Amino acid sequence: MQEVLDFTQPVALLLVAVLHFVDDxxxxxxxxxxxIAALPPGSFVAVKHAPSTRSRTPCASD
Known part of the structure; x- marks a missing residue:
């Protein structure tokens, strides 16, 4: 991994479509x-996940 990323410089950690597979x-x-603790100073973290369908609240259009 160190041949690809320079961990002396800021990097980005993208947790996209990952955390909704993990229980709370x-x-x-x-x-x-x-x-997050392993990231160099100045790094960014992006988190995006799908909404839960476990306790669905009806929409006005339902």
């Missing part, structure tokens, strides 16, 4: 925290 669990929070 303390271990998940710890895993994301470890990823």
């Amino acid at each position: 669990d303390p271990l998940a929070y710890q895993a994301v925290g470890r990823l």
Whole structure:
């Protein structure tokens, strides 16, 4: 990995369409925290996930 990324410079961590597969669990929070802690100073984190369908609230159009 170090041949591709220079970890002395800021990088971006993209957690796109990943976290909605992970249960709301303390271990998940710890895993994301470890990823963020490993980033060099000045790095960015982007998180995007699908909405939950477990407790769907009816829309006005339903």
